[in-house]
Amino acid sequence: MANVADIVNALSVITGGRTVSSMAEVERGDHPFVILKSSGIHGKSVLEIPGLIYGDPNKAIRKVAVCMTMTELVIELAGATGVDAVVAHHPIADAASCGGVTLKNYLDLYDVAGLECHEAFHGLHPGIPFLHGHKVVKGSIAYGGVHGNIMFVGRALPEVNTLGDILDRLGRYMALDQDRALLAEERLVRGIEAIRETSVETSGFIHLGSRESRVENILHIFPHTGFSPDNLRQAVEENPDTDTVVASISRVYAGHELLETAEELGLNFIVGNCHVMEILENGLPLAYALDELLDGVEVVLFRDRVTSTPVKMVGNTSLQTYAKEMSAQHLLGKNAMSNV
Numbered sequence: 001m002a003n004v005a006d007i008v009n010a011l012s013v014i015t016g017g018r019t020v021s022s023m024a025e026v027e028r029g030d031h032p033f034v035i036l037k038s039s040g041i042h043g044k045s046v047l048e049i050p051g052l053i054y055g056d057p058n059k060a061i062r063k064v065a066v067c068m069t070m071t072e073l074v075i076e077l078a079g080a081t082g083v084d085a086v087v088a089h090h091p092i093a094d095a096a097s098c099g100g101v102t103l104k105n106y107l108d109l110y111d112v113a114g115l116e117c118h119e120a121f122h123g124l125h126p127g128i129p130f131l132h133g134h135k136v137v138k139g140s141i142a143y144g145g146v147h148g149n150i151m152f153v154g155r156a157l158p159e160v161n162t163l164g165d166i167l168d169r170l171g172r173y174m175a176l177d178q179d180r181a182l183l184a185e186e187r188l189v190r191g192i193e194a195i196r197e198t199s200v201e202t203s204g205f206i207h208l209g210s211r212e213s214r215v216e217n218i219l220h221i222f223p224h225t226g227f228s229p230d231n232l233r234q235a236v237e238e239n240p241d242t243d244t245v246v247a248s249i250s251r252v253y254a255g256h257e258l259l260e261t262a263e264e265l266g267l268n269f270i271v272g273n274c275h276v277m278e279i280l281e282n283g284l285p286l287a288y289a290l291d292e293l294l295d296g297v298e299v300v301l302f303r304d305r306v307t308s309t310p311v312k313m314v315g316n317t318s319l320q321t322y323a324k325e326m327s328a329q330h331l332l333g334k335n336a337m338s339n340v
Contacts, residue, residue: 018120050120055113067302072099079110133160164211202274209268224250248272
């Protein structure tokens with residue numbers, strides 16, 4: 001029978017030893033993938049610890065879930081479906097990952113162990129560049145000396161000749177036809193044409209260039225990691241044959257200074273998969289690896305799906321009446337300041 005310690009060992013195999021084996025390693029303060037993430041907002045920093053965050057290493061496991069970000073939705077689904085341990089890609093934190101309460105209480109309630117990997121997993125496979133139509137020539141997971149500022153330099157695959165080829169490739173690999181069909185059915189069932197869904201709304205598009213623009217040498221960036229216009233100028237100086245910038249996981253919109261810099265440098269600029277697709281780009285390979293390494297353990301993938309619906313169209317008449325009455329009777333300036 002496998003146990004939680006076997007997941008820790010599997011993550012060490014998968015990451016080539018980047019994970020921690022104990023909290024003693026964390027406390028030493030010298031582990032390269034134990035990273036404090038902070039943007040300077042008071043009290044909101046989080047320490048990334050690749051490995052076991054909470055749970056008994058000797059706990060037996062029969063079912064493991066891989067998710068992108070642990071939330072109360074993940075914990076509830078884990079409890080309801082007999083999951084013994086959750087491996088989250090992103091860092092796990094009290095309150096943020098567990099519905100505003102303490103992590104220990106929530107995970108103890110359903111007897112679920114929690115593990116994470118994040119930066120320790122980044123750069124282990126060339127899948128994201130492959131999906132975006134290029135083979136990595138070189139790359140960095142800390143470009144400009146900034147941890148997590150990932151950048152790849154790549155050459156377009158033989159079957160990828162234009163920006164349009166990249167968009168078509170992403171549509172095929174990410175099964176966007178399924179997401180569009182699912183959204184169409186939801187709109188039909190709920191009778192709400194105005195529903196919008198993340199993976200459909202955030203599919204790839206071209207900022208600079210056209211579907212026919214030629215592609216050969218690609219600079220692949222991830223704007224949310226802090227990749228700056230100065231980084232872009234430096235990268236192009238180092239790789240003067242660059243003709244195309246691919247931005248994925250996150251994207252930029254019209255007017256962003258990265259776009260202005262790319263235009264100044266005469267580059268194509270295309271937006272690829274957004275963060276919602278990383279569960280397929282990184283989460284699915286991780287799940288396959290765990291499935292291979294954990295004998296007798298069922299591995300499942302938890303995939304988020306977020307929709308946007310006009311507030312007065314949500315639910316049925318009973319739910320709408322409930323929400324309207326609670327708002328009108330209790331929330332519109334009728335609550336006095338209280339310490340209770």
